[in-house]
Amino acid sequence: MRKSLSFILSILLVLTLCLSGCNPSEPEEPSASLEESSVPEKSSQPEESSVPEESSQPEESSVLEESSLPEESSVPDESSQPEQNSVPEESSLPEESSVPEDPSLSVERPASPSAGDTEEMLAAFRDIVASLEEEHGKTTGKADGLCFVKLIDLDRDGVDELFCAWEVDQYCSYMTEIYQWIDNEVVLLHQEPSYNIGTSIQPCVCFYIGEDTVYIPYGSENYYEYKSLINHKIETAFTTYYSQGYPLSPDAGPHEINGTPYLTYDEYAQAIDDLIGDMERVYYEFIDIDNELFPEEHPPVIIEVF
DSSP states (O other): OHHHHHHHHHHHHHHHHHHHHSSTTTTHHHHHHIIIIIOTTTTSOIIIIIOHHHHSOIIIIIOIIIIIOTTTTTOHHHHHOHHHHHOHHHHHOHHHHHOTTOGGGGOEEEOOOOTTOOHHHHHHHHHHHHHHHHHHOBOOSSSOSEEEEEEEOSSOSSOOEEEEEEEEETTTEEEEEEEEEETTEEEEEEEEEOEEOSSSOOEEEEEEEOSSOEEEEEEETTEEEEEEEETTEEEEEEEEEOOTTTTTSTTOSOEEETTEEESSHHHHHHHHHHHHTTSEEEEEEOOOTTOTTSOTTSOSOEEEEO
16 A cells, blocks of 8 residues: 555656656746847837937927027017107107297188188189299298288178288388289289388288278378278278377377378377277288297288188
């Protein structure tokens, strides 16, 4: 029995050894395969397959310096251009726009044409104004050149006449002209040196405007002619004269209206008031605007736009 058991054990041992001894190279192949299959240096190929330096190409693909171009694309100096676009000194122009000391930029005043004025007539008057400016010069706002242009209905028929004046001797003498629209053309009715008030040099233009007529005084010193437009002619309506003794000697005389003497100045003044006292007086004086003694309500230049 024991022999049988020993024999069986021997057979089992032999079988075990046989089994363990079969394929003796197999335990060595997996270890060898570990070296070949893993092949960490060749299969992964960190230097070739990944190619971190070539595939990423940080210098070429991103191209931070060329693609972004911070200096050229933004171009803060040229695109904004704060000095040229804003131009605070030229756009505002505080010195030229105001120009308080020179009224030449504000001498033009819009006219109010009468109801009977036609565009054809006004266009012809504009041509006259342009011609006079070309001949005598355009005013600078200081009573020079053509410095007086006004539409005024002198005969009160609902149609304006054109009254102009230009410098002959600045602040001393001015020539006036009156134009009228007759038979579809402009006609020069009258030309005469301007009215000069008093015995000093005070050239001016004056209108006494009534319901039926307008008086325009001419003359100088003590003798004046008040003229009006009647039937397309400028005619003298009446004359006045007063003695040089007034006002130092109010009773010095005689004073005259249309040649009729008045022994006292009060009688003379009352007679003048009876003629023009109810009329509207419109007065312009060609003064030196640099002279502070003259009042501001006497503008040296009137240029109406129509």
